[in-house]
Amino acid sequence: MSFLKAFTKKLSSRPEFGVFVAFAILFVGFSLTATNFLTFESIAGIVTVAAELGIVTAGITFLMIAGEFDLSVGSVLGVSGMIFAITATAGLPHIVGLLLALGAAAVIGLINGVMVVHTEVPSFIITLGSQMLWRGVILAVTRGFPVRYWGDSALLFALNGRFAGQLRVSAFWFLTVVFLLAFVLTRTRYGNWVFATGGGPQAAKTLGIPINRVKIVNFILSAILAGLAGCIQFARFRSIDPTRGQGLELEAIAAAVIGGTLMTGGYGSLIGALLGALLVGMVRSGLIMAGAPSYWYQAFIGIVLIVASVVNIRLTRRWTSR
Amino acid sequence: MSQGKECLVEMIGISKKFGTVQALKDVDFDVRRQEVMGLVGDNGAGKSTLIKILTGVYQPDSGKIYFEGREVHFNSPKDARDLGIETVYQDLALIPLMSITRNFFLGRELVQKVGPLRVMNHRKMDEIAIQALRAIGVHVRSPDEPVAILSGGERQSVAIGRAVHFGAKLLILDEPTASLSIKESQKVLDYVLEAKERGLSIIFITHNIYHVYSVADRFTILEHGRKLAEFAKSDVSAEEIIEIIRSGRRVVGEDCGGER
Numbered sequence: 001m002s003f004l005k006a007f008t009k010k011l012s013s014r015p016e017f018g019v020f021v022a023f024a025i026l027f028v029g030f031s032l033t034a035t036n037f038l039t040f041e042s043i044a045g046i047v048t049v050a051a052e053l054g055i056v057t058a059g060i061t062f063l064m065i066a067g068e069f070d071l072s073v074g075s076v077l078g079v080s081g082m083i084f085a086i087t088a089t090a091g092l093p094h095i096v097g098l099l100l101a102l103g104a105a106a107v108i109g110l111i112n113g114v115m116v117v118h119t120e121v122p123s124f125i126i127t128l129g130s131q132m133l134w135r136g137v138i139l140a141v142t143r144g145f146p147v148r149y150w151g152d153s154a155l156l157f158a159l160n161g162r163f164a165g166q167l168r169v170s171a172f173w174f175l176t177v178v179f180l181l182a183f184v185l186t187r188t189r190y191g192n193w194v195f196a197t198g199g200g201p202q203a204a205k206t207l208g209i210p211i212n213r214v215k216i217v218n219f220i221l222s223a224i225l226a227g228l229a230g231c232i233q234f235a236r237f238r239s240i241d242p243t244r245g246q247g248l249e250l251e252a253i254a255a256a257v258i259g260g261t262l263m264t265g266g267y268g269s270l271i272g273a274l275l276g277a278l279l280v281g282m283v284r285s286g287l288i289m290a291g292a293p294s295y296w297y298q299a300f301i302g303i304v305l306i307v308a309s310v311v312n313i314r315l316t317r318r319w320t321s322r
Numbered sequence: 323m324s325q326g327k328e329c330l331v332e333m334i335g336i337s338k339k340f341g342t343v344q345a346l347k348d349v350d351f352d353v354r355r356q357e358v359m360g361l362v363g364d365n366g367a368g369k370s371t372l373i374k375i376l377t378g379v380y381q382p383d384s385g386k387i388y389f390e391g392r393e394v395h396f397n398s399p400k401d402a403r404d405l406g407i408e409t410v411y412q413d414l415a416l417i418p419l420m421s422i423t424r425n426f427f428l429g430r431e432l433v434q435k436v437g438p439l440r441v442m443n444h445r446k447m448d449e450i451a452i453q454a455l456r457a458i459g460v461h462v463r464s465p466d467e468p469v470a471i472l473s474g475g476e477r478q479s480v481a482i483g484r485a486v487h488f489g490a491k492l493l494i495l496d497e498p499t500a501s502l503s504i505k506e507s508q509k510v511l512d513y514v515l516e517a518k519e520r521g522l523s524i525i526f527i528t529h530n531i532y533h534v535y536s537v538a539d540r541f542t543i544l545e546h547g548r549k550l551a552e553f554a555k556s557d558v559s560a561e562e563i564i565e566i567i568r569s570g571r572r573v574v575g576e577d578c579g580g581e582r
Contacts, residue, residue, distance in 0.1 A: 187441050187442055187444075188433075188439075188440065188441065188442060189431040189433060189440070189442060191442075192420075192424055192427070192428060192431055192442065193428075193429075195417070195419070195420050195424065196417050196420065196424075196428055196429075199417040199418065199419045199420055200415075200416070200417035200418070200420075202413065202415075203413060203414070203415040203416060203417050204417065204428070204429075206399070206411060206415040207415055207428050207429040208399070208400055208403070208429045209428065209429050266417065266419045266420070267419045316419075
């Protein structure tokens with residue numbers, strides 16, 4: 001009994017505990033109420049949506065743990081997807097297009113990071129500006145028209161092809177990204193610095209941690225992952241419209257926070273991000289399958305976000321306020 | 323050597339201005355090996371400025387610093403730390419949400435090669451952290467616990483234990499007992515003596531003359547950026563030190579340096 005108690009206590013002190021419980025409850029709830037929820041197709045559909053969101057969420061989580069925000073990921077996703085689409089229709093090799101798309105994302109991330117670090121304007125404002133700027137650029141360049149591509153390639157399959165029926169390769173990229181970032185965060189020096197940069201920038205600086213460099217690197221990473229998600233999404237739809245990714249930044253931040261990452265930095269988990277993204281994807285499909293009008297999706301996510309934040313802050317406060 | 327005990331640090335004629343404010347004027351300050359030096363004085367006396375010069379945070383306008391007999395120039399805190407000058411700041415430079423071990427090794431993580439990767443060696447870091455803390459008399463429940471759940475005294479001890487472990491020759495404690503209970507303060511004073519026992523020199527900066535009096539060997543009293551006095555403990559009582567600070571009366575003491 002005391003073993004069980006110690007075990008639950010240890011478990012509940014993990015950042016992803018809350019989202020794990022919420023995920024389990026919702027999963028059971030949808031399984032009971034939504035017809036066809038527990039089918040392979042339905043699960044695969046959830047994973048496909050969650051994978052694209054989750055890759056963005058993973059990057060944002062990593063950045064949020066370092067104490068910064070990125071509201072521009074939706075626009076970056078659009079920019080990268082658009083570059084990939086335009087270069088493909090122009091006949092460039094897809095690998096070149098992909099590298100250009102990711103390179104552009106990296107440059108945007110670099111600009112975001114350098115601006116935040118050197119102007120000391122909060123990242124919320126800088127990346128809000130960046131979001132509007134790059135969305136505007138997409139609209140101006142495309143004049144508001146979507147870009148379609150009719151071709152195919154091994155690379156497009158590798159990014160997001162379909163296999164084993166309804167499953168898509170994006171799930172593999174999602175897991176890879178989460179695993180790699182989780183590894184870096186928990187097992188490497190750099191991960192230690194990321195926690196420190198968000199958890200106590202002044203103390204970290206005193207101890208010689210290059211907090212500005214950590215932040216800039218994480219901004220770049222967040223942007224590259226958003227760019228990757230854009231290319232993966234293009235590989236799924238083979239088309240991209242100028243509003244692609246709009247609102248995604250908030251969904252990704254919501255998923256990160258639901259996953260137990262603190263808005264204030266210094267605390268969070270990639271496994272939490274994974275579960276958070278899956279939860280958002282599950283709610284989206286599950287509500288429709290349960291017969292609720294799709295409008296309710298956003299309202300429901302809003303409630304989940306608030307409940308998750310309250311639970312998470314209670315859980316962390318329990319052992320930080322002593 | 324007037325005292326037969328060599329100086330670890332000697333600062334000579336240190337002056338520093340911030341704009342029009344003369345923060346330090348021609349201050350001499352020294353610490354001998356294996357000695358606890360109490361650096362006392364009222365608010366704005368220049369204690370922190372002097373220490374920040376010694377730790378490389380500020381550069382002096384004039385004056386010289388000798389460490390282990392050699393003249394040194396610190397351009398950054400890292401320069402000072404590389405020579406073995408460790409500071410435990412008032413904020414302790416601890417990160418509440420991180421574990422004891424992660425805090426202990428922050429910026430100096432132990433890594434091992436796993437194939438092409440350099441992976442943190444958590445087990446070894448846990449062991450070392452526990453051992454190092456035990457060596458100065460601190461017992462932590464678990465090295466995985468976040469620093470947030472430790473008491474003020476325990477945090478102080480983690481910060482001191484970290485500094486001692488990472489080869490400090492000179493340990494600088496900035497108001498280490500300021501926010502602690504009486505019991506916890508006593509513990510911190512014990513750590514100070516333990517560290518001295520292990521061969522370190524310690525600069526103890528404080529307002530609380532009674533705390534520093536019980537552990538210090540000598541005292542330097544600053545006032546308005548000047549050195550008011552320097553005493554061996556045997557030549558002065560705690561009440562006299564308080565009286566000097568209160569009245570601002572200048573007394574000339576003797577230093578430990580050889581000839582320069």
